[in-house]
Amino acid sequence: MSGWLESIIGYRYFIVSSVRNELLNQFARSRLGGLWMVIQPLVMVSIYAFVLSAVLRSRLEGISSQYAYAIYLTSGILAWSLFSDVLMRSLNLFVGNANLLKKMLVPKVTLPLIALGAGLVNNLLLLAAILVIFALLGHGPSVVLLWLPVLMLVLLLFTLGLGLVVAVLNVFMRDTAQVVGIVMQCMFWFTPIIYPVSIIPEHLRYWLMFNPLYHVVAAYQSVLAYQQPPALLPLAVVAGCALLLCLLGFWMVRRANAEMVDVL
Template sequence: MGDLLSAVWRYRHFITSSVRNDLKARFARSRLGAAWMILQPLAQVAIYSVVLSRVMGAKLPGITNEYAYSIYLMSGMLAWSLFLEVVTRSLTLFVDNGNLMKKIFFPRATLPFVAVGSALVSNMLLFVATLAIFAIVGHPPTLALLWLPLLTAVLVAFSLGLGLVLGVVNVFVRDVGQVMTVVFQLWFWITPIVYMPNILPGGFARVIAANPMYYVVKAYQDVLLNGRTPDLVPLAWMAVGSLVLLGMGFVMFRRAAPEMVDVL
């Protein structure tokens, strides 16, 4: 792991320039450019708000703001959008960069950090837009917002670890990418983002409790919606599990890298 971090530090300028080029390439011929990174998740929030706000609005105890459900949605979507982008980009990272891995010598371990950097820029822009909307609807931030960097770090570690494991397997079994598209759709709906967990029947509580994203999303909602310190015990377990998963992902990547180049 020390060699990995050392290589990443030596190639930090390569990583930052790659993130910059990646963002430029994604919106090269788009008139709105980077604004799409904000507009797409906000449009999804707006749709759910219009459809479900009257049904769910009364289910938020202790919140008097008339836009409480929209705030709840945006808090959860901020976490989910970062998770989904990191995992999906990592899932196809090695397949998409196959030619680069075969033709140019560089520490291949820098590729995941390029994906994470690009996702973090997108998420930061969405975060700024979220705070602006909160201010407009009369929901100013509190000091609990200081927990957000820690929550983001835990979420990135979990997302990148999962993405690396799936990305390595996807090089050898391309069906993984297709299967995960369906899995992510199901995963979204078993994570309390659009609905509150207290409206579910008792049996579903076990499914929710087994979902690691539940604890991160709930922590985001505690910080952004309720302005309070998140529950640290499950968050600590989540952090430990995320580091283990991240280490597993990099070990798999390092051991499989020579074979991956041949397959690609």
């Protein structure tokens, strides 16, 4: 563990510059460049806010706004976008950086941090856009927003651990990318993001307890949509699972270190 920390500190400028380059490359040939980082989430949030709410007039109990459904939906999308963005970036951590790993002595521990950094910056821009839209809809921020850094940290740790596991598996089994894509679709629809938990039959809600992403998404919705503190016990359980996943992921990277370079 101390060796990993030394690598992170020693390559901190490489990590920061790589995150910057990762973000710039997204819009390298675009006329508006980095503005798309703000335009895209603003358009997405606007569609949710004005089409789904203003047209469908969907309402939810506990949110005193005619745009209640859009507020609820967008809160869950914020958590999902961070999870999906970082996980998909992590999937090709080693496969996509094969030449870098072969030609340079870059510690592998730096690669997931680059994926985390790029995904976090994108998500913070989306958060800024969401807060602006919420304010325009009359759903202003509250002191409960101070929970968001904690929720992001738990979600990032969980995604980091899971990302390392699938990244290693993807080196040796290239079908992993297709499997992850299918599992992601299932997780999205089996997590109450676009629908409230209340519409699920009570005898089926029990199974949601085994979906760690549900607890994090529910915490986001509690803080952003309902402006209430999140449930701490489920969040603590997810944090514990996240730490175990991180330990497993780093152990797999260390165990398969030599073989990965040969396979790549």
